[in-house]
Amino acid sequence: MEWVTTQTPDVLEAVRGVRNAVADTALPVDVAPEARAIVNQLDDYVLPRLANLDAPLLAVIGGSTGSGKSTLVNALLRERVSHPGVIRPTTRQPVLVANPGDADWFNSPQVLPGLARSHGAGDEQSTTLRVVETHRIPEGLALLDAPDFDSIDDQNRALASQLLAAADLWIFVTTPARYADQLVWNFLHDAAGRGIEVAVVLNRLDDKAAETVPDDLRRMMNDAGLSRSTVFTVPFVADLGGEQVGEFLGEELVAPLRDYLTALAQDTVARRDVAGKTVAGAVESVLARVEALVGRRERQENFANQLDEAIHELYTAANRHVIDATSDGKLLRSEVMDRWQDVIGTSDVFRGFERWFSSAVDKLGSFFTGEPAPLREVETEIETGLHAVIVDAAETAAGRAWSHTGAIAPDLRADADPALARASTDISAQAAQLVRDWQQAMVQRIQDTAGDKRQRARIMSFGLNVVTVALMLAVFASTAGITGGEVAIAGGSAVVGQKLLETIFGEDTVRRMVVEAREDLNQRLGELFAAERDRYHELTDPLLEGATADQLREATRQAKRAVDVRLLGIEEKPQLPAVQEDVEDSFERGTLRGLFDQLRGTFGKGDNDV
Incomplete structure (x- = not known):
C-alpha cells in the first residue's frame, strides 16, 4: 500500500x-x-503522524x-489474538492487531520505533510488540x-503510558468497581487536556451497577471536559467471566463498539479528523511540557555557571597570590640577596661605571675559573622559591574548590574523582x-636584545647566567613592572643587578625587558x-551538555x-480575513484544538485541506 504524505516539512x-x-x-x-517521555511521544507518535496524516489510525486499548x-x-475480532491472564499483570505483552494491508505501516520504524516486533505467539512477559495480522479488522x-x-510491574506501567501517548484514539476499559479510581482519571484528564479522541468502555456492568454507575461516569466525564466522548457499556456475563479460553462475549454485546470502530476505519475524512485533532493536541501538550523543562534547565545552567565562577575565582586568587609573592621583592629573602652580593658586589656602584664594571668582572672571575661561586646558589634559591609558591597555591586552590563543591553540591562531589581535592599529581613537575621554560625564554630574550658587538x-664578560639572574632579580624586585633608579625595594644588591643590565642595554630597554619577562611569567x-x-x-x-x-x-x-502557521494550511487561505481573525484569537489563547475546530467548522469536515 502506498501512503499519502501530508506536505508539512516546516x-x-x-x-x-x-x-x-x-x-x-x-x-x-x-x-x-x-x-525521555517527551522524546518517546515525539518519536512514537507526533513525528510519524505529522509526516503522514492519512496513515492508519492506532487505537490503544488501555x-x-x-x-x-x-x-x-x-x-x-471473534478471534483469539490476545491472551488474557489470571496472574497480575494480566496483560504482559502489547499486541497490535492490524489488517494485512496496513501491516507494512505498523511494522515500519515510523511507528513505535523503540519497540522490537515479534509475530509469533511470543513470550508473554516480553516487552516486544507482537503484531498480529487479520482480515477481521478493516484497513x-x-x-x-x-x-x-x-x-x-514498573516496566509494564511505563510501557502502558508510552503506548497511550502514541495513540490516535484511546479506548479506556474500566468496570463498575474501578471506574472512579484516581489513576483512571489521571489518564482521562490528560486525554481531555490534549484533546485526544476518547471512547470509554464500562465493562462487566451488572444490573445493580447499571442503575447508577453509567450516569455517574458520564457526570464525571462531563466535569473532566470529556462530554463529547462516547461511553459504551458491556454487560456482565456470569458464565464467561472474561477469562475462559476459547469463548467470546456475545456479538450483540460488543456490536456498538465494533460498529463505531468500523465506521471510523472506513471514513477517510473522519480518520483524518481524528488524526489531525489528536496530533494538534499532542504537539500543544508536548511543547507545553518542554516549556516546563526549560525552567529547570535554566536553573541547572545557573547553578553550574555559579559553581564554575566560584571555582574560577579560587584559582584566580591562587594565581594572584603567586604574582603577589613574586613582586615587590617578597621572593628575595636576605640570604638570596647576600649570595647575589657575593656574586656581583656593590662597592663604588654610584662613583663611576668603569671602575665598577672592572670590579664586577674581576669579582666574577672565580665563576669562570671553577672556584666556588654563589651564583648557582642564587639561581637555585630563586627557582626553589618560585616553585614552592606555585605548588602551594595550586594545592590550596584545589582544597578550597573541593570544600566549596561539597558545601553547595554534596551529591555532585560524591560522584566526582577524589583526586580533585588535590592539585594534579604532576603539579611539582x-x-x-x-x-x-621561563628562564629559557629570558635567555632567548637577552640574546635577541643584544644587537651590537659591544x-x-x-654579556660574555659577565656571563649569560649572571645576566639572566640579574633579569630575574629585576623582575622580582619591580613594582608592576616599573624599574629605574628610584625603585630599590629589594635593597641595594637588587639595584646593582638592575644597573648591570642597564650598562649593557640602557635603562629604557631594561625597563621593557623586565615588563616583558614579568608578563611572560604571568601568562x-x-x-x-x-x-x-x-x-x-x-x-x-x-x-551543560x-x-x-x-x-x-x-x-x-x-x-x-x-x-500554528503550517500544520493546517492557514497561509493558503488569505482570502478569508474574518476566519483569520478568529484563528489569531485561537493562537493567542494557545489552543491548537480551538484552531482545528474553527477550521473544521468553517470549511466542513469534507474539505481535505483541513
Missing part, C-alpha cells in the same frame, strides 16, 4: 528540532524521565488490571492491547617545567592555573509558529 523540521534538543540536553535527574481489555479485543485502523497502566661582548602562571581549574569542568560540563535553556526556548517558539 512543521516536521521544527518539531524534530525540539525533539533533538530535548534528547541531547542534560537535565536534572528528577526531570530526566519526563524528558485500562486497569483485570478490566477485561484482552477479552474485549478478542470479542471484537485504516489498528487495535493495540496495552499492558495494564496500574500494573504492579609542571611547576619546575614552568620555571625552566652589548654581546659585555605561564595563568595557563598553569587555568589547566588546574579546568579539571573541575568534569563536574559541571555534564550539567546539549541545548541551552535559550536554545530550547527558541526551538519551542519556532515549533509553535510552524504548527
Whole structure:
C-alpha cells in the first residue's frame, strides 16, 4: 500500500528540532524521565503522524488490571489474538492487531520505533510488540492491547503510558468497581487536556451497577471536559467471566463498539479528523511540557555557571597570590640577596661605571675559573622559591574548590574523582617545567636584545647566567613592572643587578625587558592555573551538555509558529480575513484544538485541506 504524505516539512523540521534538543540536553535527574517521555511521544507518535496524516489510525486499548481489555479485543475480532491472564499483570505483552494491508505501516520504524516486533505467539512477559495480522479488522485502523497502566510491574506501567501517548484514539476499559479510581482519571484528564479522541468502555456492568454507575461516569466525564466522548457499556456475563479460553462475549454485546470502530476505519475524512485533532493536541501538550523543562534547565545552567565562577575565582586568587609573592621583592629573602652580593658586589656602584664594571668582572672571575661561586646558589634559591609558591597555591586552590563543591553540591562531589581535592599529581613537575621554560625564554630574550658587538661582548664578560639572574632579580624586585633608579625595594644588591643590565642595554630597554619577562611569567602562571581549574569542568560540563535553556526556548517558539502557521494550511487561505481573525484569537489563547475546530467548522469536515 502506498501512503499519502501530508506536505508539512516546516512543521516536521521544527518539531524534530525540539525533539533533538530535548534528547541531547542534560537535565536534572528528577526531570530526566519526563524528558525521555517527551522524546518517546515525539518519536512514537507526533513525528510519524505529522509526516503522514492519512496513515492508519492506532487505537490503544488501555485500562486497569483485570478490566477485561484482552477479552474485549478478542470479542471484537471473534478471534483469539490476545491472551488474557489470571496472574497480575494480566496483560504482559502489547499486541497490535492490524489488517494485512496496513501491516507494512505498523511494522515500519515510523511507528513505535523503540519497540522490537515479534509475530509469533511470543513470550508473554516480553516487552516486544507482537503484531498480529487479520482480515477481521478493516484497513485504516489498528487495535493495540496495552499492558495494564496500574500494573504492579514498573516496566509494564511505563510501557502502558508510552503506548497511550502514541495513540490516535484511546479506548479506556474500566468496570463498575474501578471506574472512579484516581489513576483512571489521571489518564482521562490528560486525554481531555490534549484533546485526544476518547471512547470509554464500562465493562462487566451488572444490573445493580447499571442503575447508577453509567450516569455517574458520564457526570464525571462531563466535569473532566470529556462530554463529547462516547461511553459504551458491556454487560456482565456470569458464565464467561472474561477469562475462559476459547469463548467470546456475545456479538450483540460488543456490536456498538465494533460498529463505531468500523465506521471510523472506513471514513477517510473522519480518520483524518481524528488524526489531525489528536496530533494538534499532542504537539500543544508536548511543547507545553518542554516549556516546563526549560525552567529547570535554566536553573541547572545557573547553578553550574555559579559553581564554575566560584571555582574560577579560587584559582584566580591562587594565581594572584603567586604574582603577589613574586613582586615587590617578597621572593628575595636576605640570604638570596647576600649570595647575589657575593656574586656581583656593590662597592663604588654610584662613583663611576668603569671602575665598577672592572670590579664586577674581576669579582666574577672565580665563576669562570671553577672556584666556588654563589651564583648557582642564587639561581637555585630563586627557582626553589618560585616553585614552592606555585605548588602551594595550586594545592590550596584545589582544597578550597573541593570544600566549596561539597558545601553547595554534596551529591555532585560524591560522584566526582577524589583526586580533585588535590592539585594534579604532576603539579611539582609542571611547576619546575614552568620555571625552566621561563628562564629559557629570558635567555632567548637577552640574546635577541643584544644587537651590537659591544652589548654581546659585555654579556660574555659577565656571563649569560649572571645576566639572566640579574633579569630575574629585576623582575622580582619591580613594582608592576616599573624599574629605574628610584625603585630599590629589594635593597641595594637588587639595584646593582638592575644597573648591570642597564650598562649593557640602557635603562629604557631594561625597563621593557623586565615588563616583558614579568608578563611572560604571568601568562605561564595563568595557563598553569587555568589547566588546574579546568579539571573541575568534569563536574559541571555534564550539567551543560546539549541545548541551552535559550536554545530550547527558541526551538519551542519556532515549533509553535510552524504548527500554528503550517500544520493546517492557514497561509493558503488569505482570502478569508474574518476566519483569520478568529484563528489569531485561537493562537493567542494557545489552543491548537480551538484552531482545528474553527477550521473544521468553517470549511466542513469534507474539505481535505483541513
